[in-house]
Amino acid sequence: MAKMIGSIEVDTEKCKGCSLCVVACPTDVIALSDKVNGKGYNYAYMSNPEACTGCTNCALVCPDSCITVYRQKVEVV
Amino acid sequence: MAEVINDIKRSENLVYAKTKVLTDNVMHYCPGCSHGVVHKVLAEVIDEMGIQEVTLGVAPVGCAVLIYNYIDIDWQEAAHGRAPALATAMKRLRPDRYVFTYQGDGDLAAIGTAETIHACNRGENIVIIFINNGIYGMTGGQMAPTTLEGMKTATCPYGREPSHDGNPLKITELLAQLPGTAYVTRQSVHTAAAVRKTKKAIRKAFEKQKENKGTSVVEIVSTCNSGWKLTPVEANKWMEENMFPFYPLGDMKDE
Numbered sequence: 001m002a003k004m005i006g007s008i009e010v011d012t013e014k015c016k017g018c019s020l021c022v023v024a025c026p027t028d029v030i031a032l033s034d035k036v037n038g039k040g041y042n043y044a045y046m047s048n049p050e051a052c053t054g055c056t057n058c059a060l061v062c063p064d065s066c067i068t069v070y071r072q073k074v075e076v077v
Numbered sequence: 078m079a080e081v082i083n084d085i086k087r088s089e090n091l092v093y094a095k096t097k098v099l100t101d102n103v104m105h106y107c108p109g110c111s112h113g114v115v116h117k118v119l120a121e122v123i124d125e126m127g128i129q130e131v132t133l134g135v136a137p138v139g140c141a142v143l144i145y146n147y148i149d150i151d152w153q154e155a156a157h158g159r160a161p162a163l164a165t166a167m168k169r170l171r172p173d174r175y176v177f178t179y180q181g182d183g184d185l186a187a188i189g190t191a192e193t194i195h196a197c198n199r200g201e202n203i204v205i206i207f208i209n210n211g212i213y214g215m216t217g218g219q220m221a222p223t224t225l226e227g228m229k230t231a232t233c234p235y236g237r238e239p240s241h242d243g244n245p246l247k248i249t250e251l252l253a254q255l256p257g258t259a260y261v262t263r264q265s266v267h268t269a270a271a272v273r274k275t276k277k278a279i280r281k282a283f284e285k286q287k288e289n290k291g292t293s294v295v296e297i298v299s300t301c302n303s304g305w306k307l308t309p310v311e312a313n314k315w316m317e318e319n320m321f322p323f324y325p326l327g328d329m330k331d332e
């Protein structure tokens with residue numbers, strides 16, 4: 001069976017920790033880190049990377065265009 | 078699995094990245110502000126239509142006053158509210174260019190009401206992007222023409238009272254009545270689906286300009302989470318519950 005797996009890259013220095021990507025993700029991939037970036041914001045990261053489908057929802061809603069999305073079809077058994 | 082996930086981060090698997098029409102500057106907006114999303118969508122439309130070199134924007138006075146630092150096209154900066162007048166001149170002098178204004182509700186619906194209405198009534202062949210968050214964001218959250226009845230702001234701390242403060246102005250509905258407007262729509266950017274729709278609407282507005290149809294107005298009901306004193310996520314929810322019933326989303330005119 002083929003399945004879409006995705007992955008995101010967050011520009012953690014640009015992220016303002018607004019959480020809009022967190023709630024936009026249909027599969028609960030993203031959380032805000034306990035760590036902060038140079039501006040003091042808790043930045044977004046993939047806390048549950050296995051669940052990402054590469055749907056791009058998080059990237060679409062991000063006001064600071066911090067998210068890059070990759071997606072690939074893989075065969076799973 | 079972790080290796081697979083890292084392994085897919087290759088250029089051939091790239092499905093979404095920041096458009097090059099947006100500069101690398103960090104936006105000055107508050108975390109979660111709708112402006113950033115609208116800037117991005119606008120930049121993506123300019124990118125996808127291949128019109129970066131032939132698009133002229135008019136920046137407003139308001140939070141988006143520095144928009145020229147973020148979208149990499151040629152800009153003019155208008156005096157407060159005068160963007161449609163400036164855009165009129167620009168489009169008439171350079172009909173070969175795509176011309177748009179980017180304005181907030183204080184700019185477009187208060188100090189610039191006359192310019193807005195007359196440009197639309199003349200049917201100037203421009204696009205107006207209108208950000209409506211029901212408040213004066215930049216100056217500290219004062220009441221705007223679009224502030225909802227009962228909504229609390231710095232200058233109506235007990236909530237807007239129409240008998241004293243007047244009624245909220247549905248200026249977009251008003252503009253849709255004018256013969257000069259070709260396409261008038263109200264959208265939002267609070268979900269991924271809404272962002273996709275807003276992008277289609279902005280694209281359509283630019284296509285109308287290409288066909289010389291007249292003025293297009295794309296209102297985007299937006300949040301000002303700092304001014305509303307809510308978190309970005311709460312602000313989106315508040316907008317859905319309070320702004321959308323009074324400012325319903327959808328096309329008002331498409332000719």
Ligand code: SF4
Pocket residue numbers: 006007008024025026027028029030051052053054055056057058059069
């Ligand atoms: S691409 Fe889709 S599934 Fe993956 S993190 Fe973003 S919203 Fe979630």
Ligand code: SF4
Pocket residue numbers: 010014015016017018019020021022043044061062063064065066067109
């Ligand atoms: S939406 Fe963007 S700025 Fe907000 S937390 Fe997510 S990555 Fe950071």
